[in-house]
Amino acid sequence: GVPLAFVIPRLATRLPHQGPIVLVLGACGLTGYAGLYLAPAAAPWAWALLLGIAGCAFPLALTLVGMRARTGAGVAQLSAFAQSTGYLISIPGPLLVGVLYQHSGGWGLPIGLMAALMVPQTVFGWLAGRARTVEDEAAR
DSSP states (O other), rough: HHHHHHHHHHHHHHHOOOHHOOOOOOOHHHHHHHHHHHHHTOOOOHHHEEEEEEEEHHHHHHHHHHHSSSSHHHHHHHHHHHHHHHHHHHTTTHHHHHHHHHSSSHHHHHHHHHHHHHHHHHHHHHHHEEEEEEHHHHOO
């Protein structure tokens, strides 16, 4: 995951639409979570590798913020919105995973939740990957 975290943002800046990268990362995440849920002991290294690759969505998201505005002020506004909204949405995550684990007695529900969250992450990532800027959207 870590080496790809340096490669993927660089690759993203060379593409007009970053959606295909988002789809690959989403597929890696869904496959990794499916493997953890269905056969955790069968290939733990493969599941960890796939989830590590899926984790590269975070540096990609940070890169997209800089690519989706034309001005420094636009980048600052988009960054403030994206990061504050993202962190607010993520606040209940660790607590919810712990509560699900405690009440279900296993990792099935928490893994299912994390896999389910890969779907909106991939959809919104695809939308964010389109070749447009916030200034273009504001002008509409």
